[in-house]
Amino acid sequence: MLAFYADDPRSLAVLVALTGVPGILAGLIKYRLLVILIPFTILGTFTNAMLLYYLGVVEDPGRVVASLGPLRVPEFAVETTALIGARIVSFAGAGLLLASFVTPRDAIKSLSDELGLPKGASFSLSFALRLLPLLKSDMEDILLVRRLRGHRRIPLTPGDYKSIITPLLAVSLERALWVAVAAELRGFALRKRGLRRPRLGLADAVLAAALAAQLLAVASWG
Amino acid sequence: MRGVELRLDAGDVAVAAGPSGSGKTTLILAVSGALSNLLGGRVDGGVRLSGVDPLSPEGFKEVPRVLGVVLQDPDKQIAMPTPLDEVAFTLENLGYPSGEAEERALEALERFGLAGKVLDPVEALSGGEKRRLTLAAASVVEPSVVMMDEPTASLDPWSVGDVRSYVRESSRRGSSVLIVEHKLRYFLDVAGEVIVFSEGSLRARMSAERAARLSDELEAMGVDAGEPRLEEPRGACLEEVARAEDLVVGRGGRPLIRADSLRLCRGEVVAIVGPNGSGKTTLLKTLAGGLKPLSGELRVAGRAFYVPQTPDYTFLYPTVAEDLEDASRRGGGDPWRLLKRPEWLERVSGLHGSRLSLGQRRYTSIAIALSYSPSALLLDEPSAGLDLRLYSTLEQALRSASRAAAVVVATHDVRLVAGVADRVYVVRGGRLYEVDKGEAVEVMESAWRV
Numbered sequence: 001m002l003a004f005y006a007d008d009p010r011s012l013a014v015l016v017a018l019t020g021v022p023g024i025l026a027g028l029i030k031y032r033l034l035v036i037l038i039p040f041t042i043l044g045t046f047t048n049a050m051l052l053y054y055l056g057v058v059e060d061p062g063r064v065v066a067s068l069g070p071l072r073v074p075e076f077a078v079e080t081t082a083l084i085g086a087r088i089v090s091f092a093g094a095g096l097l098l099a100s101f102v103t104p105r106d107a108i109k110s111l112s113d114e115l116g117l118p119k120g121a122s123f124s125l126s127f128a129l130r131l132l133p134l135l136k137s138d139m140e141d142i143l144l145v146r147r148l149r150g151h152r153r154i155p156l157t158p159g160d161y162k163s164i165i166t167p168l169l170a171v172s173l174e175r176a177l178w179v180a181v182a183a184e185l186r187g188f189a190l191r192k193r194g195l196r197r198p199r200l201g202l203a204d205a206v207l208a209a210a211l212a213a214q215l216l217a218v219a220s221w222g
Numbered sequence: 223m224r225g226v227e228l229r230l231d232a233g234d235v236a237v238a239a240g241p242s243g244s245g246k247t248t249l250i251l252a253v254s255g256a257l258s259n260l261l262g263g264r265v266d267g268g269v270r271l272s273g274v275d276p277l278s279p280e281g282f283k284e285v286p287r288v289l290g291v292v293l294q295d296p297d298k299q300i301a302m303p304t305p306l307d308e309v310a311f312t313l314e315n316l317g318y319p320s321g322e323a324e325e326r327a328l329e330a331l332e333r334f335g336l337a338g339k340v341l342d343p344v345e346a347l348s349g350g351e352k353r354r355l356t357l358a359a360a361s362v363v364e365p366s367v368v369m370m371d372e373p374t375a376s377l378d379p380w381s382v383g384d385v386r387s388y389v390r391e392s393s394r395r396g397s398s399v400l401i402v403e404h405k406l407r408y409f410l411d412v413a414g415e416v417i418v419f420s421e422g423s424l425r426a427r428m429s430a431e432r433a434a435r436l437s438d439e440l441e442a443m444g445v446d447a448g449e450p451r452l453e454e455p456r457g458a459c460l461e462e463v464a465r466a467e468d469l470v471v472g473r474g475g476r477p478l479i480r481a482d483s484l485r486l487c488r489g490e491v492v493a494i495v496g497p498n499g500s501g502k503t504t505l506l507k508t509l510a511g512g513l514k515p516l517s518g519e520l521r522v523a524g525r526a527f528y529v530p531q532t533p534d535y536t537f538l539y540p541t542v543a544e545d546l547e548d549a550s551r552r553g554g555g556d557p558w559r560l561l562k563r564p565e566w567l568e569r570v571s572g573l574h575g576s577r578l579s580l581g582q583r584r585y586t587s588i589a590i591a592l593s594y595s596p597s598a599l600l601l602d603e604p605s606a607g608l609d610l611r612l613y614s615t616l617e618q619a620l621r622s623a624s625r626a627a628a629v630v631v632a633t634h635d636v637r638l639v640a641g642v643a644d645r646v647y648v649v650r651g652g653r654l655y656e657v658d659k660g661e662a663v664e665v666m667e668s669a670w671r672v
Contacts, residue, residue, distance in 0.1 A: 103302075103303050103304070103307065123301075127301055129303070130300075130302060130344075133343065133345045134297065134345070141532070141535040142535050142538075144507065144512040144528060144530075145535050145536055146538060148510060148525075148528060148594070149536075149548070149552060149553075150552035150553065151538070151552075163539065166537070166538060166539065166574070167534055167535050167575075167576075170534055170537070170574055171532065171535070171576070174298070175297065175298050178293060178295070178299065179298060179299065179301050180260075181251075181260055181261070181293075182291065182293055182298070182299040182301065183301050183311075184256065185254055185256060185285065185286060186291075186312045186315055186359065187286030187287070187315035187316045190283060190286065190315055190316060190317065
C-alpha cells in the first residue's frame with residue numbers, strides 16, 4: 001500500500017531497500033522463477049513508456065537522456081520505469097517475504113485468530129501461498145511445451161505472455177474450485193476463530209521497525 | 223443422473239463404474255451435498271449419511287463429521303503445504319485444539335507410512351505418497367462413510383495396493399465405502415456390490431462376485447472389468463531415433479535414473495514403468511530437451527515432443543481451433559494425418575482446451591504434438607482417467623503415431639503395457655532396465671494384488 005502511495009524517489013528507495021531487496025533475496029531460494037519474472041515486468045513497463053513516447057501521446061517527455069542506436073530514450077521513459085519498477089520491486093518483495101517465511105497454516109491461524117480476519121479471506125490468502133510452488137511446477141511444464149511448440153524461449157510480446165497465462169489460469173481455476181470443494185467437505189464451514197493475543201518475537205520486532213521506517217519515509221517525503 | 227437408489231450398511235463396500243460422462247463423479251458430489259450446497263446443482267429426492275441430511279444447508283455443515291472424501295487428483299484436494307498441516311487442517315476445522323490435532327495428525331500419518339515426511343513440502347512427495355496423504359486426511363476423524371473418486375488414477379500398482387488396504391481397513395472398522403472407479407477389477411475382491419451407470423442412469427447392479435464372472439458383459443457396457451490381454455509386440459524398429467549410453471537424469475543435481483543403455487525407434491511403442499516418483503517424467507523431459515542429462519550420452523535425431531500428464535498445459539490459446547491452427551502453422555504438419563478426426567471436434571473448437579472432457583483433452587494434445595511431425599512422441603501417463611472406450615481410441619492413436627515416430631509412454635497402466643507396448647523399460651532402484659513385456663506385466667499385476 002505504501003508503494004502505491006509513495007511517489008518521491010527517496011521514499012521509494014527506502015521501500016525498495018527494506019522490503020523489495022530482502023524479499024527478492026529470500027525469494028531467490030524458493031521462488032527463483034517468480035523472481036526472474038520481475039525484470040521482465042520492468043522491461044515491459046519501459047517498452048510501454050517508449051511506445052507512448054513514439055506515439056506522441058506524452059505531453060512533456062523531457063529531454064533525450066540516451067540513444068540506443070536509432071532509439072531515443074526520453075526522461076519520461078526513464079522516470080516512469082524507475083517509479084513503476086520501484087513499486088513492482090517493493091510489492092513483489094512483500095509478497096515473496098510472506099511466501100518465504102510464513103506457511104499457509106500459520107497464515108490462516110494468525111490472520112483469523114490474531115488479526116480477526118474472516119476465515120474465508122484468511123484461507124484464500126493462505127491457499128495462495130500453497131499455490132506458489134504448484135504454479136512454479138505448472139510454469140515449468142508450460143514453458144517446456146511452449147518451446148516444443150516453436151514459441152520463443154523468453155516471452156517478450158503480450159501474445160507470448162498470453163500463451164503462458166492462458167493455460168496457467170485454466171489449470172489454477174480448476175484446481176482452486178476443487179480445493180475449495182474439498183476444504184468444505186473437510187469442515188471448513190465449521191472452523192471457528194479462537195481469538196487470541198498476538199505473540200510477538202524478535203522477528204516481529206524487526207519487521208515492525210522496518211515498517212515504521214518505511215511509514216516515516218513516506219510520511220516525510222511523500 | 224436419474225433414478226439412483228443406493229443403500230450401504232456399516233462395513234459395506236460398493237463400486238460405481240461406467241463410461242466417462244455417465245455421472246459417477248456427479249453421484250459423489252450429489253450424495254455428499256456438495257452439488258446442491260456448493261456448486262449450484264440440483265438434487266431431488268433424499269439422502270441420509272449416518273442420519274445426516276447432506277442436502278439441507280444445516281445438514282451439509284455436519285457432513286465432515288460423518289464423511290471422508292478422497293478426490294481423483296491429490297493436487298486438487300491438498301490445501302496445505304506439509305502433510306502435518308494437511309491432516310491437522312481437517313481436525314482443527316472440526317474444533318480439535320491445536321495440540322491434540324497435531325498429535326492425532328501425526329498418528330494418522332504414521333499409519334499411512336508418512337511418519338518420516340510429516341514436515342516435507344507436499345511438492346516433494348511422490349504421487350503415491352500424495353494419495354496416502356489424502357487417505358490419511360479423509361480417515362483421521364474415522365468417518366462412518368467414505369467416498370472415493372477414481373482413487374487409483376495415475377497411481378503405480380504398489381500404491382493401488384495401499385488404496386485397497388485402506389478400503390479393506392475402513393470396511394473392517396465399520397465404515398461404508400463408495401468407490402467410483404474406471405478400473406473395476408482393482409476392487410472386485412474387496413467390494414460387495416457393483417453399480418453400473420450409463421448416460422446418467424443406473425444401468426445394472428450386481429454382486430461383485432457376479433461382476434467378476436460377467437466381465438465381457440460389463441465391458442460391453444463400457445466398464446473396464448476384464449484382465450489385461452498380453453498382446454504379441456506388433457511393431458518393429460524401422461529407424462533408430464534416440465540412443466542413450468550411461469545416461470544419468472535427475473533434477474537439481476540429484477540423480478533419479480541411471481540408464482546404461484536406451485534405444486528408441488520409429489515403428490515401436492516403448493513403455494517406461496516404475497513406481498511414482500522414480501523419475502519417469504524427468505526422463506521424458508530430458509529426452510525432449512527440457513532438462514539436461516546429469517551425465518552420459520544422449521542422441522536424439524529430429525524433434526522430440528513431450529505431452530505432459532496434465533494435457534491442459536498443451537493448450538496455449540483461448541480456443542481449441544486456434545491451438546490446432548497454430549500447431550499446424552508452426553509444426554507444418556496435419557494433426558489428423560495419423561489420427562482419426564473426431565466427430566466432436568466441431569462442437570468444441572470454440573472452447574478452451576481445459577473445457578473439454580479428459581479424453582478429448584488427451585486426444586487433442588496428441589494431435590497438437592503430431593502436427594510437429596516429431597521423431598519421438600513422449601507421453602506422460604496418457605491413459606490416466608480414461609474409460610474403456612476412450613482407452614481403445616488412445617490405443618489406436620498410439621499405434622498410428624508409431625508409424626511416423628518413436629512413441630514412448632511413461633505409464634502405470636498395465637492395459638497399456640500388455641496391449642500396446644512393443645518393448646518395456648522398468649525403473650528399479652534408480653536404474654533403467656529393458657525387461658521382457660510379460661515379466662513387466664506380471665510384476666505390475668502382482669504388486670497391486672498384495
